[in-house]
Amino acid sequence: MSASKEHPLQRYYATSVPHCGALGQVIEEVERGRVRVRQPYADFLLGDAERGLIHTSVQLSLVDSGFGAAILSALDAPEPIATIDLRMDYHRPAVAGLDLILEAEVDRIARQIVFVSGRVWQNDAEQPTALARAAFMRTAHKTPSVLEPAT
Numbered sequence: 293m294s295a296s297k298e299h300p301l302q303r304y305y306a307t308s309v310p311h312c313g314a315l316g317q318v319i320e321e322v323e324r325g326r327v328r329v330r331q332p333y334a335d336f337l338l339g340d341a342e343r344g345l346i347h348t349s350v351q352l353s354l355v356d357s358g359f360g361a362a363i364l365s366a367l368d369a370p371e372p373i374a375t376i377d378l379r380m381d382y383h384r385p386a387v388a389g390l391d392l393i394l395e396a397e398v399d400r401i402a403r404q405i406v407f408v409s410g411r412v413w414q415n416d417a418e419q420p421t422a423l424a425r426a427a428f429m430r431t432a433h434k435t436p437s438v439l440e441p442a443t
Contacts, residue, residue: 325366325398344388
């Protein structure tokens with residue numbers, strides 16, 4: 293993915309999703325159907341302070357929210373979505389002092405379900421801390437207008 297001007301999804305994610313904002317998560321890059329999201333390191337993210345390991349739920353939160361952002365970037369018009377299945381395969385511990393990076397990509401958009409996959413890593417994308425796959429349900433309701441393009 294390449295850097296580009298700010299996408300409306302970046303602003304929405306930072307200001308309208310309080311959980312992501314509180315954790316400091318930032319969408320760094322957006323392409324249609326793909327996002328790169330950074331979770332900056334902070335001591336309060338540790339699940340095992342003695343060994344310096346980030347809690348696995350931090351990666352889970354990053355993936356769930358980041359996958360949602362990837363889906364919104366892929367849809368022709370914004371709409372609400374809901375996680376119906378999310379699988380995380382943890383490959384190695386996420387360690388203190390390093391940010392977490394999620395690269396997420398929409399694999400398939402069906403009429404009612406969207407399939408997404410991605411990887412979480414720290415300092416080497418080829419050495420992921422976790423791989424993930426998910427299915428999200430599409431609903432018939434509209435998403436807040438903050439994501440709709442200006443006319």
